[in-house]
Amino acid sequence: MLNRIGINISKYFFLVIFLLFFANNTFFKHVHVVDGITVVHSHPFKSDKAGLPIHTHSSNIFILIHYLADFTTLTIFLFSIQTVFRPILEFVYSSAISFCFIRVLKTSNPLRGPPEVS
Secondary structure (H helix, E strand, C coil), X not given: CHHHHHHHHHHHHHHHHHHXXXXXXXXCEEEEXXXXXXEEEECCCCECCCCCECCXXXXXXXXXXXXXXXXXXXHHHHHHHHHHHHHHHHHHHHHHHHHHHHHHHHHCCCCCCCCCCC
């Protein structure tokens, strides 16, 4: 039962995380030009009247934002794949176990008694 509660909580938790990530990428995407290179990323920011961001980042912060976005995307993807393939993997695993168990039962004699100890 505790496992079922954890699954229900995680479903809603990851749904909220995905919606926040989606909203962040939709509403807060902006561009910085650093040394002639255009960097596009998203996070909440204040803008001027033209809609351009009025802040700057160091190169380390650009890398951190990139890794956090990739981590969030990868985590959401892996949990989505896990929920799709988990029933298939459970079926294959249970089929393999039952196949091996039936094979063992067919090769042994279940009506034979235990060996005598002298």
